[in-house]
Amino acid sequence: MNLADLTLDRWCALDLPTARRVARQAAEATGGRLVAVERSDGDRCPRARIDWQGREFALVPGVSVRPVLEV
Structure with missing residues (x-):
């Protein structure tokens, strides 16, 4: 799967081995470095955590974000 084509619905439909491959x-x-991909009972979507420069981030496919720093 091409990362550019990854939407939230497609991400949620993946089994864990495929989600790990895509997250990697x-x-x-x-x-970055893939830390974990997991899905708990009842979760709709897998959760992926990526370490980038010593900080962990979540993979949220198909969603635009605007970083905000609150002081």
């Missing part, structure tokens, strides 16, 4: 691609594309 996303981590490598950003210079």
Whole structure:
């Protein structure tokens, strides 16, 4: 799967092995390292955590974000 085509609905439909592969691609594309991909009972979507420069980030496919720093 091409990362550019990854939407939230597609992400939620993936099984864990495929989600791990896709999350690893996303981590490598950003210079990060995949920490974990997990899904708890009742969760709609897998959760992926990526370490980038010592900080953990969540993979949220298909969603635009605007970083905000609150002081």
